[in-house]
Structures are given as structure tokens and as C-alpha cells.
Amino acid sequence: MxxxxxxxxxxxxxxxxxxxxxxxxxxxxxxxxxxxxxxxxxxxxxxxxxxxxxxxxxxxxxxxxxxxxxxxxxxxxxxxxxxxxxxxxxxxxxxxxxxxxxxxxxxxxxxxxxxxxxxxxxxxxxxxxxxxxxxxxxxxxxxxxxxxxxxxxxxxxxxxxxxxxxxxxxxxxxxxxxxxxxxxxxxxxxxxxxxxxxxxxxxxGSTASLAYAVIAAFDARRLLSNATISLALSLEAMRAERSCFDDRVMAARPHAGQRRVASAIRRLLQGTSRCTNEARATSIDGAASSTAAQPRIQDVYSFRCAPQVYGPVLDALDYIDGILVTEMNSATDNPLIFAADGGYDIVSCGHFHGQYVAQAMDLLALVVTDLSAICDRRNNQLIDPACNYGLPRNMIATEPGINTGFAVVQSMGTGLVLENMGLCSPASVTSLPAKGNQEDHISNACFAARRTRTVVENAQAVVSAEILIAAQALDIVDHAMTAFPLGQGAKAALETVRSEVPAMLGDDRWVYDDVESVRRLVRDGKLIGAVTAACGDMWAPAP
Known part of the structure; x- marks a missing residue:
């Protein structure tokens, strides 16, 4: 430049x-x-x-x-x-x-x-x-x-x-x-x-802490958008009920973040025929379903309550960004120098203390951990034939037994959620005196921020797992569901994933590479870019 x-x-x-x-x-x-x-x-x-x-x-x-x-x-x-x-x-x-x-x-x-x-x-x-x-x-x-x-x-x-x-x-x-x-x-x-x-x-100045924090917060906001895309793919794969995302419902409990998330979901699903009673009445082999006369009514919490879980993440990100932007544009060393009466004063102070950053990172670790957990619960629903409305166990396309499918991709997510649960305990309230009691209260900000970067990276893999599993589900049923197109955002997301990772419709393959390929789409913003090109900014105000 x-x-x-x-x-x-x-x-x-x-x-x-x-x-x-x-x-x-x-x-x-x-x-x-x-x-x-x-x-x-x-x-x-x-x-x-x-x-x-x-x-x-x-x-x-x-x-x-x-x-x-x-x-x-x-x-x-x-x-x-x-x-x-x-x-x-x-x-x-x-x-x-x-x-x-x-x-x-x-x-x-x-x-x-x-x-x-x-x-x-x-x-x-x-x-x-x-x-x-x-x-x-x-x-x-x-x-x-x-x-x-x-x-x-x-x-x-x-x-x-x-x-x-x-x-x-x-x-x-x-x-x-x-x-x-x-x-x-x-x-x-x-x-x-x-x-x-x-x-x-x-x-x-707590500038190493702040550097970790700014990058973690940026990646967490991008993660939330990717998790909204993965949710849309899962909703389409399960032919889920959409009425719970209605803006009238959101207005009845008008938390700002929750309402914005529901609006984003509606935008990604715009034009879908997959999330309808007609699609639910068609089995994956194309025959009429025996449950055609039984409306879905409502889905499990990991689908139906997504705005109520994602909304606090969005609100927290807005709060955290405010703290970080203030910190980035602050004088944080000691002492500080101020112009005064034609000269300057030098004043001792405590702006180096990282408590603002530490507490913001504790909050970010908490909400990202919960975000990763709800994504993992949907993954578990998708691979379980007792819960997935006719989809094959483990998303195995052919020859179950010989092939294992996506069971371990799902359990990888569970393992990472468990790790995040251990990591999200507060760091900012852990204080020991240092330097011979000269620093008798410390913030632990650098650990809090480093830890949160790890939490976000783990959550990226969990969301990548949901994208892979939901995409596999959509490809497995594609032949039976041609009359029921996907929403604009979900369609663009599926096409972008398939441009990097083909569907696994034959034997099992080396899924490590698939996970990492999708993770790059998540981390680098390419998936968000493709969806935005298809249906606009998912976070834009609803018309």
C-alpha cells in the first residue's frame, strides 16, 4: 500500500x-x-x-x-x-x-x-x-x-x-x-x-492482551455469521418449521440481538420450499410419507431456540467491540503527560490495568462456548435416525457398516465443545499479588485473551462440522427433493462448500482434509461472501 x-x-x-x-x-x-x-x-x-x-x-x-x-x-x-x-x-x-x-x-x-x-x-x-x-x-x-x-x-x-x-x-x-x-x-x-x-x-499497557482480544472478537463476529449459515443449512436438511422465526414472535420478546438473528435466518431461507409441510410429506426416496397428515408443529430447542441463543452472542459482540475500540484509542501507559498552563503535568495513574479487556474476553469465551454447543447439538440430531426425520444414520450415503459416515466428525465437535466448557471459566476474577505486593490486584487479561482465541478457533471447527454434516444431508436427499428448492442463502452456501469439498456419496474418505477445507471457508470469510452475494448482508435491517 x-x-x-x-x-x-x-x-x-x-x-x-x-x-x-x-x-x-x-x-x-x-x-x-x-x-x-x-x-x-x-x-x-x-x-x-x-x-x-x-x-x-x-x-x-x-x-x-x-x-x-x-x-x-x-x-x-x-x-x-x-x-x-x-x-x-x-x-x-x-x-x-x-x-x-x-x-x-x-x-x-x-x-x-x-x-x-x-x-x-x-x-x-x-x-x-x-x-x-x-x-x-x-x-x-x-x-x-x-x-x-x-x-x-x-x-x-x-x-x-x-x-x-x-x-x-x-x-x-x-x-x-x-x-x-x-x-x-x-x-x-x-x-x-x-x-x-x-x-x-x-x-x-495491556497491549498484548488487547491484540489477542481484537483478533478474537473479529473472528467471533465472523464465526457468528458462519454459524447462522450452518444453522440455515441444518434447517433445510431437517425441513424444519420456520414459524418460530416470525418477526411477530420476535417482537413479543424484543431483545435486539435475538430479533436481528431471526431476521438473518429469514433472509438466508428466503425462497425455500424445503422447510414446508409439502417437503416434509415427501420421504427421501420420493414416496409419500406416512406422516403426511401429521404437521411438525415445532422442532427441538437447538433449532427452534436458535435466535434466543445466538441473540446474546450478537449483543455481547456489540458490547465487547465498544470496549475494545475504546481501549485501542486510549493512552494506557504510566505516568501520563498533559498540557497545562504553557507547560506539561506528569500524572501517575492505572490505565495499564487490563480488567476491561479481561472481563470482555471472559464474556466472549462464555458466549462462543454456548454458540459452539448449540451447533454441536444440531449435529447430533442430524446423524441420529431417531431424531432426523428419515435421514440415514451418520449421514452414510451407501453401505452402512462398511462405511461409518460422519459420526466422528460430529464427536470431534463434542470434544471441542467440552474443551471450550473447561476453558470458559472466568479468568478476570483470578488474582494473585505480584512483585512483592506492588501489584496487589491483577487482571489476568493476557491469559483471558489468549484462552478466548483458542475457544474461537475450537468453535470454528464445530461450525465447520455442522456445515459438512448438513451439506451431506442435503446431497443425500437431493434426488428426492428437486421439487423443493432451497432458500437463496442456503443454496449459495451449499454450492460454495461443494466447490471445495465434494459430497461423500461413495466410500468413506479422509475427512480431516474436508474439515480443514471448510474451516478455511469459515475462517477467511469466503462462505459469508458467497451468501452475501446471493441474498445480501444477512445483518442488514429487515425491510
């Missing part, structure tokens, strides 16, 4: 979609001209007024940190103190943060500096942005942050790469190499140094 088309960071209006574009698509970023001017002006005052030994004590500027807050740092030692902060705080461990999460963290941190409350030098921000735009991504161990004084350790590892420390590695052009080597390849100085307030600003 050219500089003219770069996302301009202002500190005020960074969006979740922009973060995803930066993190996943390599969108370029820059500072707005106004931000650049303000950062330079603030730093000029700091350099001229505060870098003297008789300056008042200012936490983490000319004092130590934590229990050492009363220890004055001399003006000549401030730069060394800042360098040492990055070394001493690089205490992460465990698995590596995904590159997309690190890129999101870098972009959010730069946007934090654009608020002009951090006092950081413009040269530091420019180097961070240069790394982002060149695709130089620090290698960062993910575990160990308590999300209270911010995500100190992950941000310290990011900062070590920015400085070109000998120990720091980065990912660049598909290879892991020393940070210095990557900088040399793009023509930047291989090493860099921090000065007063630079390191404090770089490492202070």
Missing part, C-alpha cells in the same frame, strides 16, 4: 477492521501530520525542562519502578535506566505469539503514542512504524503477563527487537533472523537506543 493510502494513526479513530487489515493483510500505517507535530512539541518540553537533577520526582521517568519508586535516577543515568528496563522486563516464556497478534500489538501501541500522553520521542514511534510497514515482526514468547502493569514482558521483547538487541529475533519474509539482520536488509540502522520515558512508554 502506498503512503497516500496508509492508515493514518491519530489516537482517536482506529477501528477493529483497520487492525485486522494491518495484522493480516500488511496494510501500511503512518502518523497524521497533526500527531507528528504534537509529539515533537511535547518531547521538546521534556528534553528542555525535565532532564535535570533538580526536576521533581516523576515515576519511572527519574525514579525506579515498583518498590523502587522513591529511588531517584540521576539525569545522566536515565537513558541507561530505560535500557535496563527492557532487559529486566523481558521475562516471557512458552509458545510464541502469532505474527498477526504481534503486528496488531505494534499497531495499537503506535496508536497509543498518537494520543500524545506518553512523552515518547518521535524517532521511537517512527522506528516501530517502519518495522510494521516492512513486515519485521518481533518473535515474542506469549506466556507470563499478569495484565496489570500492562503486558510488560511481551512488550519488552517487542522493544528489544526495536532496539536491535543481540538477543532479539524477528520474523521477516518467512524466515526467523536476528533483528539486526532484518534492519540491515531494509536499510535501517541495526541498533537503536532509548532515552528518557521511551522504554516506560513502550512496555507499559
Amino acid at each position: 502506498s503512503e497516500a493510502r496508509a492508515i493514518a494513526l491519530t489516537g482517536d479513530d482506529l477501528s477493529i477492521d483497520q487492525i485486522i487489515d494491518i495484522a493480516r493483510n500488511g496494510a501500511q500505517v503512518c502518523l497524521s501530520d497533526t500527531v507528528r507535530t504534537n509529539l515533537v512539541s511535547t518531547r521538546k518540553f521534556i528534553d528542555e525542562s525535565w532532564l535535570v537533577d533538580d526536576a521533581p520526582l516523576m515515576y519511572a521517568f527519574n525514579t525506579g519502578v515498583g518498590a523502587l519508586k522513591n529511588q531517584r535516577i540521576s539525569a545522566t543515568d536515565i537513558a541507561r535506566f530505560q535500557r535496563n528496563l527492557i532487559h529486566s522486563h523481558s521475562a516471557s516464556t512458552g509458545e510464541l505469539m502469532p505474527d498477526e497478534v504481534v503486528r496488531a500489538m505494534m499497531a495499537i501501541r503506535a496508536n497509543t503514542f498518537a494520543r500524545n500522553h506518553s512523552g515518547i520521542r518521535i524517532e521511537v514511534v517512527d522506528r516501530l512504524i517502519a518495522m510494521l510497514n516492512a513486515g519485521i515482526t518481533p518473535v515474542i514468547a506469549a506466556k507470563g503477563s499478569v495484565g496489570a502493569s500492562g503486558d510488560l514482558a511481551p512488550l519488552a521483547l517487542m522493544s528489544g527487537a526495536l532496539l536491535g538487541l543481540e538477543q532479539s529475533n524477528v520474523s521477516y519474509r518467512g524466515a526467523v533472523m536476528s533483528a539486526r539482520s532484518a534492519f540491515e536488509q531494509i536499510g535501517l540502522e541495526p541498533t537503536f537506543d532509548v532515552e528518557a520515558k521511551d522504554a516506560t512508554a513502550l512496555i507499559n
Whole structure:
């Protein structure tokens, strides 16, 4: 992307979609001209007024940190103190943060500096942005942050790469190499140094937690759309009753999310003849059904109550996005600097604390777990001949016994739901004091957000399983149901799935590949795109 088309960071209006574009698509970023001017002006005052030994004590500027807050740092030692902060705080461990999460963290941190409350030098921000735009991504161990004084350790590892420390590695052009080597390849100085307030600003704030959270929330919203598509396929496969989605019904209990979900279902099923009494009166071999005179009346809860379960997910996502967008456009380090009476004040505060993010991620884990559970219950209904209205056991198309069908695809979903149930217990209320009781309440935000990313990934596979099983059901009965077309959205979804994964109408095959192929359609938004092209945005207001 050219500089003219770069996302301009202002500190005020960074969006979740922009973060995803930066993190996943390599969108370029820059500072707005106004931000650049303000950062330079603030730093000029700091350099001229505060870098003297008789300056008042200012936490983490000319004092130590934590229990050492009363220890004055001399003006000549401030730069060394800042360098040492990055070394001493690089205490992460465990698995590596995904590159997309690190890129999101870098972009959010730069946007934090654009608020002009951090006092950081413009040269530091420019180097961070240069790394982002060149695709130089620090290698960062993910575990160990308590999300209270911010995500100190992950941000310290990011900062070590920015400085070109000998120990720091980065990912660049598909290879892991020393940070210095990557900088040399793009023509930047291989090493860099921090000065007063630079390191404090770089490492202070729950920005790793927030990066995980923003990506998890984006993927969860996309997941909800895919789960609505998988529901539509299952409704068509079971020739389900649609009256429960009537807007009159929704208006009788007018929760906003529930009503929007019902509207989305109606849009996806628009034009269907499959979910009718006439279709139900036809057996899958084309003969008249013995139950033709027995109307369905109503379906089991996993079908009939979908709006009542999906609606809270949608409402929660709206609430969570509000929190995350506010966090992304906030100053979160400590202390903060404010213009006042021709000069500046420096104020200690607690914006680094990650409780907002932690509680939002606890909520997201909870609602996504429940979403995955109701999808799995429909999967179980579909493969059980006692519940599926004449469909074959396990969706076996031919030679049951020799073939096993989709039983284990369904049970995979159950296993993932069980894992999610274990993971969705609250993290934000789990607090232990740290750093010799200096941090006597912590948020556990980084774990909460990392955990929730896993919950969302598990749920993607559960929804993929429903898509596979429902699509198989529709193909098995296709020869008998040609007189009963599918709704526009369901038809487009089925065609898109079949463009990647053919129906399994003969022997069993290697279903791992099928699951992963559908999961890519779910994760990357291709299935949503095909359905939107056929019947419009499912979340658009009803006419």
C-alpha cells in the first residue's frame, strides 16, 4: 500500500477492521501530520525542562519502578535506566505469539503514542512504524503477563527487537533472523537506543492482551455469521418449521440481538420450499410419507431456540467491540503527560490495568462456548435416525457398516465443545499479588485473551462440522427433493462448500482434509461472501 493510502494513526479513530487489515493483510500505517507535530512539541518540553537533577520526582521517568519508586535516577543515568528496563522486563516464556497478534500489538501501541500522553520521542514511534510497514515482526514468547502493569514482558521483547538487541529475533519474509539482520536488509540502522520515558512508554499497557482480544472478537463476529449459515443449512436438511422465526414472535420478546438473528435466518431461507409441510410429506426416496397428515408443529430447542441463543452472542459482540475500540484509542501507559498552563503535568495513574479487556474476553469465551454447543447439538440430531426425520444414520450415503459416515466428525465437535466448557471459566476474577505486593490486584487479561482465541478457533471447527454434516444431508436427499428448492442463502452456501469439498456419496474418505477445507471457508470469510452475494448482508435491517 502506498503512503497516500496508509492508515493514518491519530489516537482517536482506529477501528477493529483497520487492525485486522494491518495484522493480516500488511496494510501500511503512518502518523497524521497533526500527531507528528504534537509529539515533537511535547518531547521538546521534556528534553528542555525535565532532564535535570533538580526536576521533581516523576515515576519511572527519574525514579525506579515498583518498590523502587522513591529511588531517584540521576539525569545522566536515565537513558541507561530505560535500557535496563527492557532487559529486566523481558521475562516471557512458552509458545510464541502469532505474527498477526504481534503486528496488531505494534499497531495499537503506535496508536497509543498518537494520543500524545506518553512523552515518547518521535524517532521511537517512527522506528516501530517502519518495522510494521516492512513486515519485521518481533518473535515474542506469549506466556507470563499478569495484565496489570500492562503486558510488560511481551512488550519488552517487542522493544528489544526495536532496539536491535543481540538477543532479539524477528520474523521477516518467512524466515526467523536476528533483528539486526532484518534492519540491515531494509536499510535501517541495526541498533537503536532509548532515552528518557521511551522504554516506560513502550512496555507499559495491556497491549498484548488487547491484540489477542481484537483478533478474537473479529473472528467471533465472523464465526457468528458462519454459524447462522450452518444453522440455515441444518434447517433445510431437517425441513424444519420456520414459524418460530416470525418477526411477530420476535417482537413479543424484543431483545435486539435475538430479533436481528431471526431476521438473518429469514433472509438466508428466503425462497425455500424445503422447510414446508409439502417437503416434509415427501420421504427421501420420493414416496409419500406416512406422516403426511401429521404437521411438525415445532422442532427441538437447538433449532427452534436458535435466535434466543445466538441473540446474546450478537449483543455481547456489540458490547465487547465498544470496549475494545475504546481501549485501542486510549493512552494506557504510566505516568501520563498533559498540557497545562504553557507547560506539561506528569500524572501517575492505572490505565495499564487490563480488567476491561479481561472481563470482555471472559464474556466472549462464555458466549462462543454456548454458540459452539448449540451447533454441536444440531449435529447430533442430524446423524441420529431417531431424531432426523428419515435421514440415514451418520449421514452414510451407501453401505452402512462398511462405511461409518460422519459420526466422528460430529464427536470431534463434542470434544471441542467440552474443551471450550473447561476453558470458559472466568479468568478476570483470578488474582494473585505480584512483585512483592506492588501489584496487589491483577487482571489476568493476557491469559483471558489468549484462552478466548483458542475457544474461537475450537468453535470454528464445530461450525465447520455442522456445515459438512448438513451439506451431506442435503446431497443425500437431493434426488428426492428437486421439487423443493432451497432458500437463496442456503443454496449459495451449499454450492460454495461443494466447490471445495465434494459430497461423500461413495466410500468413506479422509475427512480431516474436508474439515480443514471448510474451516478455511469459515475462517477467511469466503462462505459469508458467497451468501452475501446471493441474498445480501444477512445483518442488514429487515425491510
